Amino acid sequence: MRALVVVGSRHGGTMEMGEWVAEGLRAGGVDADLRDAEDAPGPEGYDLAVVGGAVYAARWVENVREWTRAHSGALTAMPCWIFSSGPVSGPPFPTDEESVQYGRLLEWTDAREHRCFPGRIDTPNLRPRERAMCITLRVKECDYRPKDDITAWAQGIAGECAGP
Incomplete structure (x- = not known):
């Protein structure tokens, strides 16, 4: 079984989460191909897809929105699953439904599940406007990404696709 994992990431944190998804799929016996949304191939020829995007202002970054729509x-x-990375305000985190405007994402993918995982803020890599927003909202540098949960989620996908 072959999976295409496509990720839209602005500063690398969500791409690293995509690596953890691919690791989890591989641990579950699925051959996973991780690609950046900028140059990802179409999903034709794959058995399943996992699409993930960094969330800014309740929306996925543009490159993964464009790839998903195309x-x-x-x-x-x-079979398709989607994940989002973004909440960084600290626990408690919003629910999957509260975290991103995901109606269109579900429409474009007919995803079996959408998971929203907490993200990270890597202050030195932020754009000036992003840094200003963090200062205004009093968001500090942090990394809430739950690697074990992400890997386990991907292993669950592999198990679901393997069947009984």
């Missing part, structure tokens, strides 16, 4: 036909015809 490949909507193929994504809705295969």
Whole structure:
């Protein structure tokens, strides 16, 4: 079984989460191909897809939105899961439904599940506008990404696809 994992990441944190998804899929016996949304191939030829995006202002970054919209036909015809990375305000984190405007994402993918995982703020890598927003909202440098939960989620996907 082959999986395409496509990730849209602005500063690398969500891409690293995509690496953990691919690791979890591989641990579950799925051959996972991790690609950046900027140059990812279409999902044709794969058995399943996992699409993830960094969330800014309740929206996925543009490159993964564009890729998902462009490949909507193929994504809705295969098993697909989506994940988002973004809440950084500290616990308690918003629910999956509260975290991102995900209605269109579900429409474009017919995803079996959407998971929102807490993200990270890496202050030195932020753009000036992002840094100013963090100062205004009093968001400090942090890393809340739950590697074990992400890997376990991906292993669950692999198990679900393996069947009984």
